[in-house]
Amino acid sequence: xxxxxxxxxxxxxxxGAATRVSRLTGRGDxxxxxxxxxxxxxxxxxxxxxxxxxxxxxxxxxxxTTTTRLVTAAIGSLGQEVATNAYGANMESGLVSALSTAPExxxxxxxxxxxxxxxxxKVTNPRAVLLLNLSRDQxxxxxxxxxxxxxxxxxxxxxxxxxxxxxxxxPLIAWSAGSASxxxxxAAGQRWHEDSWCCPDCGSHLRxxxxxxxxxxxxxxxxxxxxxxxxxKVIDAAGTVRELNLALPGRANxxxxxxxxxxxxxxxxxxxxxxxxxxxxxxxxxxYTSVERxxxxxxxxxxxxxxxxxxxxxxxxxxxxxxxxxxxxQGPDGKDTSWLWDVDYRVLAGRRVLVAGERRIDLAVRLxxxxxxxxxxxxxxxxxDAVPQGNLDVIANYTAFQHIRAVVGRSV
Numbered sequence: 517x518x519x520x521x522x523x524x525x526x527x528x529x530x531x532g533a534a535t536r537v538s539r540l541t542g543r544g545d546x547x548x549x550x551x552x553x554x555x556x557x558x559x560x561x562x563x564x565x566x567x568x569x570x571x572x573x574x575x576x577x578x579x580x581t582t583t584t585r586l587v588t589a590a591i592g593s594l595g596q597e598v599a600t601n602a603y604g605a606n607m608e609s610g611l612v613s614a615l616s617t618a619p620e621x622x623x624x625x626x627x628x629x630x631x632x633x634x635x636x637x638k639v640t641n642p643r644a645v646l647l648l649n650l651s652r653d654q655x656x657x658x659x660x661x662x663x664x665x666x667x668x669x670x671x672x673x674x675x676x677x678x679x680x681x682x683x684x685x686x687p688l689i690a691w692s693a694g695s696a697s698x699x700x701x702x703a704a705g706q707r708w709h710e711d712s713w714c715c716p717d718c719g720s721h722l723r724x725x726x727x728x729x730x731x732x733x734x735x736x737x738x739x740x741x742x743x744x745x746x747x748x749k750v751i752d753a754a755g756t757v758r759e760l761n762l763a764l765p766g767r768a769n770x771x772x773x774x775x776x777x778x779x780x781x782x783x784x785x786x787x788x789x790x791x792x793x794x795x796x797x798x799x800x801x802x803x804y805t806s807v808e809r810x811x812x813x814x815x816x817x818x819x820x821x822x823x824x825x826x827x828x829x830x831x832x833x834x835x836x837x838x839x840x841x842x843x844x845x846q847g848p849d850g851k852d853t854s855w856l857w858d859v860d861y862r863v864l865a866g867r868r869v870l871v872a873g874e875r876r877i878d879l880a881v882r883l884x885x886x887x888x889x890x891x892x893x894x895x896x897x898x899x900x901d902a903v904p905q906g907n908l909d910v911i912a913n914y915t916a917f918q919h920i921r922a923v924v925g926r927s928v
Contacts, residue, residue: 520619524564527557528616535613547601550616551609562608565615566624566640569599572779573636575628576648576689577661578824580606582764583648583772584627585800590780590790597621603801607632611640623783630664634671637678645672646681646779648704648772650688651711651823652855661688665716668692681778683771684741687729691716691736700753702778703741704771708823710858745774752777752787760791763798766831802921804831809924810897811905816924818917820849822858828911829863836866837907840899842873842916849914853878861886870899873916896920 520528531554538549554561572591574584581604588600599618601610606627615624628636630650637645647668650661665688672680673695682693684701688711693699706712712729715722720733728738742753748770751757760770773794780790799805807814819828832839845851853875861883869890871879876892883890893899896919900908912920 519568520564521558524558524561527554527561528565528619530554530557531613531616535617547603547605547613548609549613551605551612554612554616555609562612562615562636563639565612565619569615569622569624570783571624571626571640571642571644572783573626573628573633573640573642573645574648575630575633575645576683577630577651577653577821578827579648579768579772580604580627582769582800582803583646583776584625585797586773586776586794587646587779588625589793589797590776590785591623591625591783593780593785593789593793594623594783596623599624599626601627608636608639611636634667637671637675641675642678644679644681644779644782646775647689647693648683648775649686649706649708649823650692651708651821652858653821653850661711662716665689665692669695672696679782681775681782683775684739685728687712687722687736687738688716690739699739700743700778700782701739701741702775703744704774705745705767707767708826710822743774743778745771750774750777750791753781756787758787758791761795763795764800764804766827768827768830802917807924810900812900812903812908813906814896814900814924815907815909816917816920817909817911818914819911820913822855825859825911832867832909833907835907837909838868838870838899838903839864839909839911840870840872840893840896841879842871842896842910842912842920843876843879844874844913844916844919845878846874846915849916856882857885861888864888868903870902872896872899873912896923 531550534553535550574580588598592598597618599615599621601614606629611626669692676697679698680693680696681700683689683704685706715731715736717736718734720731722729723732730737744751749757749759760773762773803818805816817828819825845853870893871890872893872895
């Protein structure tokens with residue numbers, strides 16, 4: 517902090533005060549307001565706070581917050597403080613708040629919104645950027661994903677000092693990372709293929725087989741990976757095989773963990789020390805949390821787009837407990853709910869399904885089209901009261917998820 521210019525120090529102090537007031541008054545977690553205030557006082561504050569640190573940026577459509585938490589845990593095994601935006605505030609103000617909170621931390625792991633990655637690379641000069649996946653999300657708010665991939669590709673071509681850790685199984689990710697001077701490829705898998713049927717380089721049809729994906733017309737194909745997710749195991753760049761044994765459920769989180777380990781290895785972490793730190797992670801900003809409510813155990817899952825819902829269905833209770841689906845369409849969610857028609861709900865056949873949220877009618881129509889019986893309820897407590905004691909799985913998009921967390925977080 518003492519190395520910052522006086523104006524930046526003042527901005528950081530004022531921003532920190534705003535953060536504390538926000539938390540004390542219960543208006544928020546303070547992960548944004550401190551940065552907003554700080555940037556008003558010192559517009560170049562992010563660049564100044566980032567200077568001299570070893571920074572990892574984590575971006576992609578799904579899994580950013582979880583992977584940021586896992587990378588933070590893995591790099592934390594080095595024994596140094598790590599600054600991070602743990603609650604997902606992933607634009608400039610959120611990054612400022614995260615770095616201001618830990619001014620002496622030599623490392624920073626920062627979740628970054630896909631649209632802002634190119635500009636934030638220029639400002640912060642990260643050591644590494646981790647690319648998870650690209651699929652449609654908030655189509656009325658966000659840029660078309662091919663445009664995002666093109667902007668990333670241009671940004672990496674202009675930042676040769678940045679090391680990229682990328683998912684080789686996602687064609688859009690592989691193409692966008694292809695301009696980087698050095699890429700560590702990870703075979704992290706890709707279950708959602710609906711946004712990657714065409715070659716991002718020439719537009720021709722992509723072909724898939726046991727070797728991966730390749731373009732039928734040009735030379736673009738899946739790169740060879742140094743890190744591999746193999747079922748429940750990770751194979752590192754040296755060929756060593758380790759059991760993951762994560763507390764977090766599902767294949768998506770195993771994929772996120774392998775990506776995190778590849779980053780930690782780049783920073784010199786010992787895998788036998790980093791992996792146990794990943795196993796300690798049990799919940800991320802309420803995701804994967806189990807909460808007791810009126811004699812029921814609620815299992816909370818966040819899913820914001822078709823690819824995310826596909827992964828959420830993968831971790832539902834094996835004993836087929838009742839399931840609450842909740843969908844809103846506020847600003848952070850995107851107001852266009854047409855994406856609901858891209859989700860295959862037939863996997864829910866035989867399960868009792870309840871539907872809530874501001875756009876529950878939209879979801880109800882979609883379920884009816886897939887012949888999935890459902891019950892409309894007014895909210896989380898109505899759902900809890902409608903099911904017998906035991907487990908209740910909950911899948912909700914962003915603002916619906918936050919509302920549910922606020923309700924079940926209150927004392928009963």
